[in-house]
Amino acid sequence: MPAEITQTKYSMVVSGTFLLTPVSCHKERPCGLEKGYCMGRKYCKRLFQGKDPFAGKKSNRLFTKAMRENFAFQYTHCPEYRRLAKAEKIRPEDINGYADLLKLPILPTLLFKHHRIFSIPENQMFIKATSSGTGGVFSKIGFDFESMLYGANMVIQMAKYRHLWSFRPVNYIILGYQPHKSNQTAVTKTALGATFFAPAFHRTFALQYKNGKYEVDLERIIKTLQKYAKMPFPVRFMGFPSYTYFLLKMMEERGIFLKLPPDSMIMLGGGWKQFYKEQVEKEVLYELAERVLGIREDHIVEFFGAVEHPILYCDCKNHHFHVPIYSRVIIRDVHTMKPLGYDKVGLVQLMTPMVAATPVLSIMTDDLGILHRGETCGCGLKSPYFEIIGRVGLKDIKTCAAGAAEFLQGGSKL
Numbered sequence: 001m002p003a004e005i006t007q008t009k010y011s012m013v014v015s016g017t018f019l020l021t022p023v024s025c026h027k028e029r030p031c032g033l034e035k036g037y038c039m040g041r042k043y044c045k046r047l048f049q050g051k052d053p054f055a056g057k058k059s060n061r062l063f064t065k066a067m068r069e070n071f072a073f074q075y076t077h078c079p080e081y082r083r084l085a086k087a088e089k090i091r092p093e094d095i096n097g098y099a100d101l102l103k104l105p106i107l108p109t110l111l112f113k114h115h116r117i118f119s120i121p122e123n124q125m126f127i128k129a130t131s132s133g134t135g136g137v138f139s140k141i142g143f144d145f146e147s148m149l150y151g152a153n154m155v156i157q158m159a160k161y162r163h164l165w166s167f168r169p170v171n172y173i174i175l176g177y178q179p180h181k182s183n184q185t186a187v188t189k190t191a192l193g194a195t196f197f198a199p200a201f202h203r204t205f206a207l208q209y210k211n212g213k214y215e216v217d218l219e220r221i222i223k224t225l226q227k228y229a230k231m232p233f234p235v236r237f238m239g240f241p242s243y244t245y246f247l248l249k250m251m252e253e254r255g256i257f258l259k260l261p262p263d264s265m266i267m268l269g270g271g272w273k274q275f276y277k278e279q280v281e282k283e284v285l286y287e288l289a290e291r292v293l294g295i296r297e298d299h300i301v302e303f304f305g306a307v308e309h310p311i312l313y314c315d316c317k318n319h320h321f322h323v324p325i326y327s328r329v330i331i332r333d334v335h336t337m338k339p340l341g342y343d344k345v346g347l348v349q350l351m352t353p354m355v356a357a358t359p360v361l362s363i364m365t366d367d368l369g370i371l372h373r374g375e376t377c378g379c380g381l382k383s384p385y386f387e388i389i390g391r392v393g394l395k396d397i398k399t400c401a402a403g404a405a406e407f408l409q410g411g412s413k414l
């Protein structure tokens with residue numbers, strides 16, 4: 001263990017709350033944070049312990065403090081990030097209000113695909129996760145233990161909001177990857193995680209690891225499903241919308257229509273990825289699920305998240321992703337990068353103070369999205385909701401990433 005970081009002792013209290021007891025802070029390089037809270041970020045902890053995940057504007061002050069706290073951490077512990085912040089002439093003491101958060105350096109997700117940028121030594125990380133990656137290029141994000149605790153609290157609250165917790169055993173069909181040591185993707189970890197909301201009587205994976213690679217076997221899934229349909233336990237699906245759609249379509253074509261036990265549910269996440277050409281409207285998928293499995297739309301839940309922004313977005317009953325207190329979504333003009341406000345299409349910027357180990361507090365995705373006023377949804381939640389409507393051409397993002405990479409490598413004139 002490097003001398004500059006001394007042991008931190010954690011004590012955990014279950015039931016959704018926890019205590020974090022850092023024994024001592026950095027000895028040689030004080031980070032400027034309140035003594036004893038170097039790795040125990042008190043505002044972030046308070047934010048993630050919030051009981052109302054959709055408190056909206058009411059959480060702005062606490063969110064700002066938690067972001068400033070994280071910014072101070074990155075500024076002190078990540079030389080590459082500090083170089084970038086200095087280039088943009090911003091220091092932790094410059095963050096004094098919510099509007100100041102717009103000044104924080106924004107790191108493009110593409111940057112994490114080509115550079116390994118961490119703020120704590122890799123051997124101190126609790127877990128590392130990767131994005132699914134296209135063409136073998138993927139982001140690698142490290143998580144510290146404390147961030148994982150914050151994340152656990154968030155998952156508890158979000159799952160509570162969507163009534164996903166249950167003591168009743170269920171049969172799970174995972175329309176995604178079977179976990180394997182060679183697979184560190186966040187989407188696989190999340191899919192497995194979702195099978196703990198209710199105790200598993202049985203789990204079946206559509207993509208099984210055989211002879212060094214993954215193979216899809218929907219035939220086997222249909223047979224398993226026919227067996228599950230005769231059992232008294234509800235069935236829960238978790239996985240990619242693409243495979244869910246392919247499975248339902250296959251069953252429909254073969255005339256296999258089931259009536260799954262009451263309270264069966266479909267959970268979707270991970271996007272359409274390489275199957276984007278086959279993507280169908282949500283309504284088409286919902287209608288098919290009711291016809292083929294007897295699962296109604298109000299029993300379909302969708303998640304959104306990214307390894308570079310590990311916030312669990314959970315849709316509302318109208319299937320919109322409202323922004324929870326743990327994060328903020330900013331839409332920026334593709335050309336000028338100016339924030340656009342509501343109802344305008346632009347690049348999606350995501351902010352969260354959750355992670356300390358990697359400087360992902362403010363990232364720019366290559367997604368195009370739109371932010372709507374919460375009230376226009378009609379579900380009762382006031383916090384804004386966003387829609388992802390596509391991807392921007394990679395060229396613009398690459399230019400942006402190349403500029404940032406220059407600073408990170410110290411090649412610029414600072």
Ligand SMILES: [Zn+2]
Binds near residue numbers: 319
């Ligand atoms: Zn809503």
